[in-house]
Every structure is written in C-alpha cells, then in structure tokens.
Amino acid sequence: MDAFTTHSGTVLPLRRSNVDTDQIIPAVYLKRVTRTGFEDGLFGAWRNDPEFVLNNPAHAGASILVAGPDFGTGSSREHAVWALMDHGFTAVLSPRFADIFRGNAGKAGLLAAQVDQDVVERLWALAEQEPAAEVTVDLRTCEVRAGDVTAPFLIDDYTRFRLLNGLDDIAITLSHDDEISRYEAARPSWTPVTLVN
Amino acid sequence: MGRTLAEKVWDAHVVRSADGEPDLLYIDLHLIHEVTSPQAFDGLRLSGRRVRRPDLTLATEDHNVPTVDVEAPIADPVSRTQVETLRKNAAEFGVRLHPLGDVEQGIVHVVGPQLGLTQPGMTIVCGDSHTSTHGAFGALAFGIGTSEVEHVLATQTLQQTRPRTMAVTVNGSLTEGVTAKDLILTLISRTGTGGGQGYVVEYRGQAIEELSMEGRMTVCNMSIEWGAKAGLIAPDRTTLDYLAGRPEAPRGDDWDAAVASWTTLVTDDDAAYDAEIVIDASEVTPFVTWGTNPGQGVPLGASVPAPEDFVTDSDRQAAQKALDYMGLTAGTPMREIAVDTVFVGSCTNGRIEDLRLAAEVLEGRRVASGTRLLVVPGSVRVRLQAEAEGLDKVFLESGAEWRGAGCSMCLGMNPDQLAPGERSASTSNRNFEGRQGKGGRTHLVSVPVAAATAVAGHLAAPSDLSAGV
Numbered sequence: 001m002d003a004f005t006t007h008s009g010t011v012l013p014l015r016r017s018n019v020d021t022d023q024i025i026p027a028v029y030l031k032r033v034t035r036t037g038f039e040d041g042l043f044g045a046w047r048n049d050p051e052f053v054l055n056n057p058a059h060a061g062a063s064i065l066v067a068g069p070d071f072g073t074g075s076s077r078e079h080a081v082w083a084l085m086d087h088g089f090t091a092v093l094s095p096r097f098a099d100i101f102r103g104n105a106g107k108a109g110l111l112a113a114q115v116d117q118d119v120v121e122r123l124w125a126l127a128e129q130e131p132a133a134e135v136t137v138d139l140r141t142c143e144v145r146a147g148d149v150t151a152p153f154l155i156d157d158y159t160r161f162r163l164l165n166g167l168d169d170i171a172i173t174l175s176h177d178d179e180i181s182r183y184e185a186a187r188p189s190w191t192p193v194t195l196v197n
Numbered sequence: 198m199g200r201t202l203a204e205k206v207w208d209a210h211v212v213r214s215a216d217g218e219p220d221l222l223y224i225d226l227h228l229i230h231e232v233t234s235p236q237a238f239d240g241l242r243l244s245g246r247r248v249r250r251p252d253l254t255l256a257t258e259d260h261n262v263p264t265v266d267v268e269a270p271i272a273d274p275v276s277r278t279q280v281e282t283l284r285k286n287a288a289e290f291g292v293r294l295h296p297l298g299d300v301e302q303g304i305v306h307v308v309g310p311q312l313g314l315t316q317p318g319m320t321i322v323c324g325d326s327h328t329s330t331h332g333a334f335g336a337l338a339f340g341i342g343t344s345e346v347e348h349v350l351a352t353q354t355l356q357q358t359r360p361r362t363m364a365v366t367v368n369g370s371l372t373e374g375v376t377a378k379d380l381i382l383t384l385i386s387r388t389g390t391g392g393g394q395g396y397v398v399e400y401r402g403q404a405i406e407e408l409s410m411e412g413r414m415t416v417c418n419m420s421i422e423w424g425a426k427a428g429l430i431a432p433d434r435t436t437l438d439y440l441a442g443r444p445e446a447p448r449g450d451d452w453d454a455a456v457a458s459w460t461t462l463v464t465d466d467d468a469a470y471d472a473e474i475v476i477d478a479s480e481v482t483p484f485v486t487w488g489t490n491p492g493q494g495v496p497l498g499a500s501v502p503a504p505e506d507f508v509t510d511s512d513r514q515a516a517q518k519a520l521d522y523m524g525l526t527a528g529t530p531m532r533e534i535a536v537d538t539v540f541v542g543s544c545t546n547g548r549i550e551d552l553r554l555a556a557e558v559l560e561g562r563r564v565a566s567g568t569r570l571l572v573v574p575g576s577v578r579v580r581l582q583a584e585a586e587g588l589d590k591v592f593l594e595s596g597a598e599w600r601g602a603g604c605s606m607c608l609g610m611n612p613d614q615l616a617p618g619e620r621s622a623s624t625s626n627r628n629f630e631g632r633q634g635k636g637g638r639t640h641l642v643s644v645p646v647a648a649a650t651a652v653a654g655h656l657a658a659p660s661d662l663s664a665g666v
Contacts, residue, residue: 016518017511018390018490022629027610031261031275033235033282035343045631068511070391073424073490074627075608076326077233078342096391099426100326100340107344156358158219169344170246173352176213176221180249180354183212183223188458190451191225192314194293195252 001109003166006138007090009063011127011146014053017068021101024072024080038079039086058131065092066123072101072112081108091137093144093153095120106159107169113137113153115144122149139164199465201362202431203397206337206462210320212354219356225319225336227349228305229256229292231283232610233324237347238286248290250353255314256287256294259304263612264573264600267297276611290350303576303602306330306544310414311578313443317432317459322349327544327626329420332429333413334436335462337397339427360426361471363396364464367404369478374660376554377412378546378624378643380404381419382484384476386494393425396472399464400430404478410439411550418545419626422491431463483658485531486628486641488519493628495531497646497658503527522630523638524618531656534640538621539570539651540633541644542600543607546624547575551644552583556591558648558659564596565654571598571613573605597651609634622650 029041046052053059065084071094072080081104084092091111105112115123126133126146135146137153139160144151155163162169173180200208213221227250234256241247248254261276271277280297287294295301301308306327309315317335322328324346331338345355371380385392400416408416413430420428437456440446447455486494487501493516495502504516504527520527525534541547541555555572564570572592574580580602583589592599606613607625609632615621617636624647628639640656649657 015514017515020490020627020629022608022627022632026631026635027260027608028635030232030610031273031279033239033279035236035239045635070389070394070424073390074326074421074629076324076328076340076342078236078324078344081342096394098391098424099394100342100421104342104344107342157217158356158358169356170244170348170351173221173348173354173356179213179221180223180352184353187223187225188454190447190455191319192316192445192447193252194226194255194314194445195291 001166001168004109004111004139004163006136006140007063008134008136009090010059010061010132011064011066011123011135012053012059012062013124013127014065014067015124018070018073019067020074021072021077021080022074025077025083030077030079035082036086038083042083042087061088063088063090064135064137065089066120066127067092067094068120069095069117071097073098076100078104078108081105081110085110093120093123106163109163111137111139111163113144113155115151115153119144119151199468201464201468201470202335202399202462203337203362203429206318206320207359209318219358221354222320222357223354224322224349225253226309226314226321227254228309228321228323228328229254229346230259230305230325231279232260233343234286234346235279235282236343237350238290240347241350246351248292248350251291253353254292255309256283256292257302257305257308258283258297260604260608261610262297262603264603264605267601300577303578304544304547304604306418307547307575307579310334311443311576313440313446316440316446316455317436318462322355326421327418329425329428330414330418330544332417332420332427333410335429335432335459337427337429340421360397361395363393363398363472363474364470365398365400365474365476367400367402367476367478369403370407371404371478371481374645374658375481375483376643376645377408377415379484380478380481381416382486382491382494382641383481385419385423385491388423389492390422390490391424393420393423396425398425398428400428405430406433409550410435411548414548415545419491422626432459483643483646485646485656487523487525487531488516489522489628489630491626491628491641493519494641497531497656499531501525501527501529501531533655535655536568536622536640536650537619538615539568539647540606540621540623540625541647542571542573542575542605543625544575545626546644547573547579549579549582551624552579552588554644555648556588558645559595559597559652560591562595562652562662564651568651568654569598570596570651571600571606573600574602576602606633608632609637622647622656
C-alpha cells in the first residue's frame, strides 16, 4: 500500500445519505476475480441518470467524495472501495461511515474521513458554486482545508498510522507469529475443525 | 466489575494486546464463498503465503450460483469463472469446499450452523456482512472485506479495535403471528441504519429467550442492517438442543467439556453495557418496509408515510427519494400495495422453520394470478428436509416455484432477479435500490406476510386471508 500524507483535489458533492454499497457498486459488477477494473461499476445505476452529479463535466476529475451520513452501509464488498479508487477517488468525507466500509477503506488505502455535517454542507456548497475549488485533506494534521474552511476530521489512530506509513497489515501480524502459535497451542481440544486430520 | 457476553468472547480470543494498537484476535472459523475470496487468494499467491489453518476454513458456493438446472454448467461465463476460481483456490490451498451439487452446499450462513460448526463462544468471520447470523449461538461473528479475508487466511487472526457494547432487551412475548423478522424490522425502524454503528449488540429478554434458533438467527442476521458490528445471544437450552448430534458438534467427553465452557457465556449481573434499548414485544406487529433502506418500515396496518412526517432535512430528502424510486404515494395503505414477485429464502429466512411457516399459510391455497412466488431453500439439506416433510408439494400445488439452494433473489447477482420496475415482497434483508435487480422495488417482510402476500397479490398477513381477503 502506498503511504498517504496529504492530498489536494476537487470535490464531488454527493447530496445523499445512506449511500449503501449496493449503490456504490451493484452486485452484478462483483463477478470479476481481479482487484482492479471496477470503475465502470461505480454508482452503476445512478450513472444512467444524466443529472447524476458524477456525470456533471464540471466535476470531472474530482478526487474527494463528500457525502451525507451513513456512507457505505450494507454489504461487506471491498469492491466498493476499489471502485471508488479505480475511478480516481483518494478520500471520502462523511459524518458517519458504516464499520465494514471504513475498515475496508483503511486496508485498501482510501482515506475515509469523518467530518461534522456542517462541514459536509459547506463543502457541498463550495463545490457546487466553484467546482474547481481546491480542497486539501491532510492526514498529518487530520484537517480538511478549502478556501476559508478549515475543519478537523476523525480517523482512528491506528489506521492513520498505517496509512501515513503505507504499512502491510499481514506482514505486521506475521511478525507476531510466536504469539499466534502460543495462543493456538492453548485452544480447547473440542473446538471444531473443518478437516479430518 | 463483571463482563458482558461479548466482552467474555472477545477476551478469550485476544492473541496480543498493546497500547495504541488494535487487539489481535484469533479466529476460530473462517467461512468463504466465491465472490469476496478470489482477490484474497491472489494476494496470498503474490506474496508466497499459505493458508495458515485450512482446518478452520470452510468454503461454499452461494451468491453467484443459479437455483435451477444446477447440474448444468453455469451459463454466464463470468459467473462460471468466479465459481471455478473458488474451486481452483480451494484445491490449491487445501480448503474444504461444498460446491454446487454437493449435499452440504448452500448459503454460507445456513451451512455453518446446520453442520454444527457454529458454536457458542467462537469467533467467526466471513467476507459477507450477514456473518452476524452466527451470533445467535453466542458466537462473536462479523463480516469482513477481502483484505481482511486475506489477513485471516494468512494469519488466522484479525486486528480489531474493541467495540462498545449495547443491550437490546425485548420484554414480554411476541404475539401470535408475529415473528423474529417483525421484531428486527421494528427495531431497525427505530434506530435507523446507523443506530448500532460501533457496537456489538446483545439481544436479551423474554421474547429473545422464547425464540427458536432459526428465529434468533433471523434477528442476529439483520444486526448489520442497523449498523452494528455484530449481534449475539447468550447460549441456553435451546442452543444446546439445536447443536446436540450435529455432524461437527463435540461428542462424549468433549461435549461435556464444551457445555461446561458454554455455560459461562452469560453477561454477569454487575456488567455494564455502553448503551441499552428496551422493546416491549407485545407492541410488535407484522412489519414491512416501504422505502429503500431497512430502517424505512411501518406496521403492515399503517400507510406509506409522507416526507414531511420526518424530523430532519436529511430524512425528509431520503423519504422523498425513496418514494420516487419505489413508485409509491404517501398515504397509501400498505395492504393496498400489489406485488409482482414474492421471494421466500435467503440467510435471513431460508431455513426449515421458515419453509414450514410458508407452507402452513400456502396449504390449500393458490398464489394469486399475476404474482410469482419463489421458494428457495437456504441449503441443500434444508431442501431435502422440506421434501421429506412434503413441503415441496404444498409449494408446487400452490403455484410456487421450488428452487435449488443459494442466495438467489436476495441480491441481483445470479439469474434470479427482478425486472426494472417490478415490485417484490421479500423475506431477505435489504431493500436498497436495485438490490434484487436493476430498477427492482423491494418490500422486506416476514415469512407469513410473504406467503399471505403471494396468495392475496398485495401485501397481506395470514389473518387477512382467513377473513376472506
């Protein structure tokens, strides 16, 4: 995973709450066995509407998605995160994220930054009035900056540490192999196994 | 200070705990399926890693498989490739797989419990949000993304931040004709889709204790629909009776040792939850959704709400968008909403007890003309059991379609889908836009309401049928 320190780009204002992962990428796009190439499925159904904000040429190239509360509810599909990243998004801002989506984002390297609703409203207004306005999300200071707006965002400390350093979770865990083996040796004998030895 | 059930299970699985880091939790059982695993296995191959504990891993095919002509090769080449990829990965990494055509194949959350692999006090994960189902046994079970699937495959652990705990206490008894599904839909309508965010929820109280294991699984299954990390229920006599004699349940002295351990899995009297919700079971009535998230529901006896009924701007806008998508007019009685398709099945309501409830309503009745009823067992075992009991004949004689096992119409991924604009009453768990097929409109309902709706052609309860509707 690449390290994430700070990012500047333009905002896609998505005026919706409860953007579930079936909207971010409908199930029919989940049949691929690769980890990339999901950009065409991003908001697959909504994109049929010419008025949908992602179809607005003024917002072409936006890399920071700003949405209402309860973003990423529903399915555990990490494809939702991949589709956002494949399309060019680097960060998503929302007042509340579903747990699994937020976890997936942290693992895949997409910044899921929790901000107050009023910050969302101000960023929506800014992006709608001035689509080319540059917005910065700074993971070093946990701040979002745009014009005269400077606001803090929340992200858990460990995810922040991992993103800042671009760390591979599995390698970190495998460095504790002794502890895992010790735990395994002490598990009760009656716990079930799926294979007959 | 005592501990809650969730805290006890958590503490028993901490491999490593350090300041400023998430806990490293051991995973007792990792369930996998074809959709969220291929990229995880690829990751292992790229980094030259193996599956640490194939003997704690089980795979089945469910999301992307057809429920008719299951012996034939899968027609859609992309779907076929995905299923074949799982088969190749399972063979290469030594993982036990129950493929299409196998007697143990089915929806991953139906298969685990029926094999007896799902047991109290375990940690269970799967690349599927409805893994919360297994919490019905007093297990800590939750859905994970593909990066975490790879992490569990490689290490049999997960890095997890200790969640907050919440109790949902359901006092009193559910009334006749009201099911676990109505209870959980009622709860979600009160909390919204984010009300449980960050919590592991313990369901308790008389009405929960009175539920069968199937009913408990329905409740825990939908924990994710109100944002909870997991939902669980303390094991009791009902749990033990369900588990005893199952193929992978402990036997003999092991059973005694296991039961002794499971008996400690209760919340201590002096334990404290971070939050609590109390529900009076006697107030719960058959409940259905009108909108496009599981929190947008009302009693079957109510009408479609108006956007101005909601307090916040955000809820009003969401309601308006939902009404537009669903093609509904505020004020319409829910019972007057006609449906094209009824779906009985899924990891929420595709177990044998669900099929029995459906058959009870359908016995001697006909599915309304112009309405299609799909009955899809959650597993091959459920299908065989239903056929042994003659339920399949009841379904077929009523005019329903009797299918093979799988996720089917719960998600628009396999061939079972709604056409654009079609409306369904569905016993599944999500009414998101397009969830059951692009442009499809979904009303979430209980099994009895689904069966009665199929007969009436519009949303209905079984009591409406006896009244001659």
